[in-house]
Amino acid sequence: MxxxxxxxxxxxxxxxxxxxxxxxxxxxxxxxxxxxxxxxxxxxxxxxxxxxxxxxxxxxxxxxxxxxxxxxxxxxxxxxxxxxxxxxxAPQFGGHCAWAMSRGSLAPGDPQVYKLVDGKLYLNVNKQVQSMWLKDIPGFIAKANVAWKNIPTGQRFGD
Structure with missing residues:
Protein backbone atom coordinates (compact mmCIF):
# COMPACT_ATOMS: atom_id res chain seq x y z
CA MET A 1 0.00 0.00 0.00
CA ALA A 90 -5.47 34.43 -1.64
CA PRO A 91 -3.74 31.07 -1.29
CA GLN A 92 0.03 30.98 -1.14
CA PHE A 93 2.04 30.05 -4.23
CA GLY A 94 -0.80 31.15 -6.46
CA GLY A 95 -2.95 28.23 -5.32
CA HIS A 96 -0.39 25.65 -6.44
CA CYS A 97 0.38 22.72 -4.15
CA ALA A 98 2.62 23.87 -1.29
CA TRP A 99 4.41 20.52 -1.00
CA ALA A 100 5.14 20.36 -4.73
CA MET A 101 6.40 23.94 -4.63
CA SER A 102 8.80 22.98 -1.82
CA ARG A 103 10.38 20.69 -4.40
CA GLY A 104 10.41 23.36 -7.09
CA SER A 105 7.45 21.90 -8.99
CA LEU A 106 4.12 23.34 -10.01
CA ALA A 107 1.07 21.21 -9.24
CA PRO A 108 -2.54 22.32 -8.94
CA GLY A 109 -3.81 22.87 -5.42
CA ASP A 110 -7.08 21.21 -4.45
CA PRO A 111 -9.26 23.79 -2.66
CA GLN A 112 -10.63 21.05 -0.41
CA VAL A 113 -7.16 19.89 0.71
CA TYR A 114 -5.83 22.84 2.65
CA LYS A 115 -4.30 24.11 5.86
CA LEU A 116 -4.19 27.55 7.45
CA VAL A 117 -0.75 28.29 8.85
CA ASP A 118 0.07 31.59 10.55
CA GLY A 119 -2.92 33.24 8.90
CA LYS A 120 -2.07 32.04 5.39
CA LEU A 121 -3.88 29.56 3.18
CA TYR A 122 -1.91 26.64 1.72
CA LEU A 123 -3.33 24.09 -0.71
CA ASN A 124 -2.08 20.60 -1.55
CA VAL A 125 -2.73 18.54 -4.66
CA ASN A 126 -4.37 15.65 -2.75
CA LYS A 127 -4.64 14.10 0.73
CA GLN A 128 -1.73 11.71 0.18
CA VAL A 129 0.60 14.58 -0.61
CA GLN A 130 -0.82 16.60 2.25
CA SER A 131 0.02 13.81 4.69
CA MET A 132 3.68 14.18 3.65
CA TRP A 133 3.51 17.98 3.86
CA LEU A 134 2.07 17.87 7.38
CA LYS A 135 5.22 16.13 8.65
CA ASP A 136 7.32 19.31 8.35
CA ILE A 137 5.13 22.28 7.50
CA PRO A 138 7.63 25.00 8.52
CA GLY A 139 10.44 23.31 6.59
CA PHE A 140 8.35 22.80 3.48
CA ILE A 141 7.03 26.38 3.60
CA ALA A 142 10.59 27.73 3.86
CA LYS A 143 11.69 25.64 0.87
CA ALA A 144 8.57 26.55 -1.10
CA ASN A 145 9.10 30.28 -0.50
CA VAL A 146 12.56 30.01 -2.04
CA ALA A 147 11.37 27.80 -4.90
CA TRP A 148 8.45 30.12 -5.74
CA LYS A 149 10.86 33.01 -6.26
CA ASN A 150 12.99 30.82 -8.52
CA ILE A 151 10.21 29.56 -10.81
CA PRO A 152 10.99 31.17 -14.14
CA THR A 153 8.35 33.73 -15.02
CA GLY A 154 7.57 31.83 -18.20
CA GLN A 155 6.52 28.87 -16.08
CA ARG A 156 4.56 30.87 -13.56
CA PHE A 157 2.08 31.41 -16.36
CA GLY A 158 0.48 34.48 -17.79
CA ASP A 159 3.62 36.58 -18.32
Whole structure:
Protein backbone atom coordinates (compact mmCIF):
# COMPACT_ATOMS: atom_id res chain seq x y z
CA MET A 1 0.00 0.00 0.00
CA UNK A 2 2.90 2.36 0.74
CA UNK A 3 4.26 1.86 -2.79
CA UNK A 4 0.83 2.71 -4.22
CA UNK A 5 0.74 5.96 -2.22
CA UNK A 6 4.16 6.92 -3.55
CA UNK A 7 3.05 6.18 -7.12
CA UNK A 8 -0.09 8.29 -6.66
CA UNK A 9 1.96 11.19 -5.29
CA UNK A 10 4.49 10.91 -8.13
CA UNK A 11 1.74 10.85 -10.75
CA UNK A 12 0.08 13.86 -9.14
CA UNK A 13 3.30 15.82 -9.39
CA UNK A 14 4.24 14.72 -12.89
CA UNK A 15 1.08 15.61 -14.79
CA UNK A 16 -0.04 19.05 -13.66
CA UNK A 17 1.87 21.27 -16.06
CA UNK A 18 -0.52 20.37 -18.88
CA UNK A 19 -3.53 21.17 -16.70
CA UNK A 20 -2.62 24.71 -15.73
CA UNK A 21 -4.07 27.84 -17.27
CA UNK A 22 -2.56 31.34 -17.16
CA UNK A 23 -1.94 33.47 -14.10
CA UNK A 24 0.28 36.45 -13.30
CA UNK A 25 4.02 36.11 -12.80
CA UNK A 26 4.00 38.35 -9.72
CA UNK A 27 2.32 35.78 -7.52
CA UNK A 28 0.40 33.84 -10.14
CA UNK A 29 -3.03 32.45 -9.42
CA UNK A 30 -3.62 28.90 -10.50
CA UNK A 31 -6.80 28.57 -12.50
CA UNK A 32 -7.48 25.09 -13.78
CA UNK A 33 -8.61 24.42 -17.32
CA UNK A 34 -11.86 22.89 -16.06
CA UNK A 35 -12.75 26.07 -14.21
CA UNK A 36 -11.66 28.42 -16.98
CA UNK A 37 -10.52 31.60 -15.26
CA UNK A 38 -12.23 30.89 -11.92
CA UNK A 39 -9.72 30.98 -9.08
CA UNK A 40 -9.51 28.32 -6.36
CA UNK A 41 -12.11 26.11 -8.00
CA UNK A 42 -14.82 28.66 -7.27
CA UNK A 43 -14.41 28.41 -3.49
CA UNK A 44 -14.88 31.50 -1.33
CA UNK A 45 -11.35 32.11 -0.02
CA UNK A 46 -12.61 34.36 2.78
CA UNK A 47 -14.67 31.45 4.14
CA UNK A 48 -11.48 29.51 4.98
CA UNK A 49 -10.76 32.16 7.62
CA UNK A 50 -14.24 32.31 9.18
CA UNK A 51 -16.12 30.27 11.77
CA UNK A 52 -15.09 26.63 11.64
CA UNK A 53 -12.71 27.26 8.73
CA UNK A 54 -14.57 24.99 6.34
CA UNK A 55 -14.54 26.49 2.85
CA UNK A 56 -17.77 27.05 0.99
CA UNK A 57 -18.42 27.43 -2.71
CA UNK A 58 -18.73 30.94 -3.97
CA UNK A 59 -21.68 32.26 -5.93
CA UNK A 60 -21.36 33.86 -9.38
CA UNK A 61 -23.46 36.78 -8.05
CA UNK A 62 -20.57 37.80 -5.78
CA UNK A 63 -17.44 37.99 -7.91
CA UNK A 64 -14.25 39.98 -7.85
CA UNK A 65 -11.76 40.22 -10.72
CA UNK A 66 -8.23 39.91 -9.42
CA UNK A 67 -5.06 38.95 -11.28
CA UNK A 68 -6.96 38.03 -14.45
CA UNK A 69 -9.11 35.53 -12.57
CA UNK A 70 -12.66 35.51 -11.31
CA UNK A 71 -12.93 34.98 -7.55
CA UNK A 72 -16.32 33.88 -6.24
CA UNK A 73 -17.69 34.51 -2.78
CA UNK A 74 -20.66 33.30 -0.79
CA UNK A 75 -21.72 36.82 0.19
CA UNK A 76 -21.19 40.45 -0.75
CA UNK A 77 -19.52 40.98 2.64
CA UNK A 78 -16.90 38.33 1.81
CA UNK A 79 -16.35 39.80 -1.65
CA UNK A 80 -15.84 43.22 -0.07
CA UNK A 81 -13.38 41.80 2.49
CA UNK A 82 -11.39 40.24 -0.32
CA UNK A 83 -11.41 43.50 -2.33
CA UNK A 84 -9.98 45.34 0.68
CA UNK A 85 -7.04 42.96 1.09
CA UNK A 86 -6.77 40.16 -1.49
CA UNK A 87 -3.31 39.13 -0.30
CA UNK A 88 -4.78 38.23 3.09
CA UNK A 89 -7.15 35.68 1.54
CA ALA A 90 -5.47 34.43 -1.64
CA PRO A 91 -3.74 31.07 -1.29
CA GLN A 92 0.03 30.98 -1.14
CA PHE A 93 2.04 30.05 -4.23
CA GLY A 94 -0.80 31.15 -6.46
CA GLY A 95 -2.95 28.23 -5.32
CA HIS A 96 -0.39 25.65 -6.44
CA CYS A 97 0.38 22.72 -4.15
CA ALA A 98 2.62 23.87 -1.29
CA TRP A 99 4.41 20.52 -1.00
CA ALA A 100 5.14 20.36 -4.73
CA MET A 101 6.40 23.94 -4.63
CA SER A 102 8.80 22.98 -1.82
CA ARG A 103 10.38 20.69 -4.40
CA GLY A 104 10.41 23.36 -7.09
CA SER A 105 7.45 21.90 -8.99
CA LEU A 106 4.12 23.34 -10.01
CA ALA A 107 1.07 21.21 -9.24
CA PRO A 108 -2.54 22.32 -8.94
CA GLY A 109 -3.81 22.87 -5.42
CA ASP A 110 -7.08 21.21 -4.45
CA PRO A 111 -9.26 23.79 -2.66
CA GLN A 112 -10.63 21.05 -0.41
CA VAL A 113 -7.16 19.89 0.71
CA TYR A 114 -5.83 22.84 2.65
CA LYS A 115 -4.30 24.11 5.86
CA LEU A 116 -4.19 27.55 7.45
CA VAL A 117 -0.75 28.29 8.85
CA ASP A 118 0.07 31.59 10.55
CA GLY A 119 -2.92 33.24 8.90
CA LYS A 120 -2.07 32.04 5.39
CA LEU A 121 -3.88 29.56 3.18
CA TYR A 122 -1.91 26.64 1.72
CA LEU A 123 -3.33 24.09 -0.71
CA ASN A 124 -2.08 20.60 -1.55
CA VAL A 125 -2.73 18.54 -4.66
CA ASN A 126 -4.37 15.65 -2.75
CA LYS A 127 -4.64 14.10 0.73
CA GLN A 128 -1.73 11.71 0.18
CA VAL A 129 0.60 14.58 -0.61
CA GLN A 130 -0.82 16.60 2.25
CA SER A 131 0.02 13.81 4.69
CA MET A 132 3.68 14.18 3.65
CA TRP A 133 3.51 17.98 3.86
CA LEU A 134 2.07 17.87 7.38
CA LYS A 135 5.22 16.13 8.65
CA ASP A 136 7.32 19.31 8.35
CA ILE A 137 5.13 22.28 7.50
CA PRO A 138 7.63 25.00 8.52
CA GLY A 139 10.44 23.31 6.59
CA PHE A 140 8.35 22.80 3.48
CA ILE A 141 7.03 26.38 3.60
CA ALA A 142 10.59 27.73 3.86
CA LYS A 143 11.69 25.64 0.87
CA ALA A 144 8.57 26.55 -1.10
CA ASN A 145 9.10 30.28 -0.50
CA VAL A 146 12.56 30.01 -2.04
CA ALA A 147 11.37 27.80 -4.90
CA TRP A 148 8.45 30.12 -5.74
CA LYS A 149 10.86 33.01 -6.26
CA ASN A 150 12.99 30.82 -8.52
CA ILE A 151 10.21 29.56 -10.81
CA PRO A 152 10.99 31.17 -14.14
CA THR A 153 8.35 33.73 -15.02
CA GLY A 154 7.57 31.83 -18.20
CA GLN A 155 6.52 28.87 -16.08
CA ARG A 156 4.56 30.87 -13.56
CA PHE A 157 2.08 31.41 -16.36
CA GLY A 158 0.48 34.48 -17.79
CA ASP A 159 3.62 36.58 -18.32
Missing amino acids: KFRTILIAAAALAAPIAAIAPAHADGGIFVGVNQGSIAVGGFDTVSYFQGDGVPVKGDARFTVQYMDAEWRFSSQANADAFKENPAAY
